Amino acid sequence: RHDPLDDGSEIELGRVLLRAIHTPGHRPEHTCLAVADRSRTDEPWLVLTGDSLFVGDTARPDLAVASKEGAEGLFHSLRRLLELPDGVEVFPGHVAGSLCGKGMSSKASSTIGFERRFNDALQIDDEREFVVRAASVGAPKPPNMARLVELNRGPFVGAVAEVAELPARPPGATILDVRSIEDFLAGHAESAISVPLAGGSFGTKAGFVLDPEAAIVVAASTEEEAGHAVRGLQAVGFLELSGYVLGGGPEQMRPVSLDELEALLQAGADLIDVRERDERDSGYIAGSRNIPYRLLAHGGADLPGERPIVTICETGARAGIAASLLAGRGLDARPVLEGGVPAWSARGGQTVEFRRCGS
Structure with missing residues (x-):
């Protein structure tokens, strides 16, 4: 049971007053909370902006409704937030690394005044221009x-x-290996999926590659590491984990250096660029195939098994995940871990840029 909030509804908690500001856009029901300390003033002191206004960015509008409809709602919601005084502190629901925005800062808070001046999305006064940008x-x-x-x-x-x-590993269970990529390469269980806990955005990456209906077992180096991984998985909806095991297994994998990559490509190896499309457009290695790592978990591509496969990304983190997924399907896959496409380009390797219509 819950008590619904309407726009302007107020909740009193001692001398603290919460005032609801309906801010559709990210979701139709999205609501911000302006917080006032009434022992000092009835004016708001801070605003909890959730998934509407971030530090340095605004929310994506396509998660619950059509992106155009969400962007139109978001435009007007942001204008309501900008009615607050400049000194009101802003505490959003996410920082950099979340998929709910694309340019947000890692800073946890800001002010209305600072965002009014320096948040690029708030500089757009024309609704149609804002909608086109936000909906893309x-x-x-x-x-x-x-x-x-x-x-x-x-x-x-x-x-x-x-x-x-x-x-021991239960028969048929999916093994999520959360140890470092170095430990994974040195020895892991058959068909284990590598998503290092220390790699950043752990829950998001794991959520992309795991089947929520499968029996999932965490493979970790220590009991503490297993506990951190379990909590990270539970936070993104994996509530019924089968357990955890410590250590790796007999399977090994050798990474590909940039020097070796050049030789492998000349010998006919398949190169899979596992970055997202917009990342790839800024520069990719000619002849590579673009399949984001998150799609490989679900059989998103028919890959030939007769040639070796090399996975590459921006820094090596996603390449490691992708190689583990492909190896689990019985393919001869190895990752580039030492810097990815930017490092290839920096050492003189040729890349191709692609500009899409309207970009």
């Missing part, structure tokens, strides 16, 4: 989104059961 979302939608919405709207979810260490 190139980033993939967050994984597990429909499942998370279902969980949020469904019955109350109580505390999940403790995830225990297992003596």
Whole structure:
């Protein structure tokens, strides 16, 4: 049961007053909360902007409705937030790394005045121009989104059961190896998927490559690392994990250096660029094939098995994930881990740029 909030609804918590500001755009029901400390003044002190106004960016509008409709709502919602005084502090729901925006800062807070002056999206006064820009979302939608919405709207979810260490991998379980990529390469379980816990955006990456209906076992180096990984997975809706195991396994994988990459390409190896399309457009290696790593988990491509496959990205992190996914399908796949396409270009390797119509 819940008590719905209308635009302008107020909640009093002692001397603190929360005032609802309906701000559709990211989702039709999205609401910000202006917070006032009434022991000092009735004027708002800060605003919890959730997924509307970020530090340095604004929310993507395509997750619940058509992107154009969401962008139109977001334009007017942002104008309402800009009615707040410049000194009001802004606390958004995300920082850099979230798929809910594309240019947000890693800083956790800002002010209305600072964002009014320096947030590029807020410099656009024309609604049509704003809608065109905001609706042109190139980033993939967050994984597990429909499942998370279902969980949020469904019955109350109580505390999940403790995830225990297992003596061995259960038959048929998916192994998510959260150790460092170096540990994974040195030895891992057959068909294990590598998503290092320390690589950043762990939950998002894992959400892209895991089947929520599968039995999932975490492979970690330590009990502490396993605990961190379990909490990260539970935060993105993986509530029924089978357990965890410590250590790796007998399978090994050797990374590809940039020197070796050149020789492999000349010998006919397939190069898979696992970055997103907009990243690839800024420069890619001629002859490479673009398949974002998140699609490889779901059989998103028919890849020939008779030639070796090399995966490459921007820095090496996603290439490692992609190679583990392909190796799990029985393919001879190895990742470039030492810098990716920018490092290839910096050492004199040839790249191709691609400009799409309207960009």
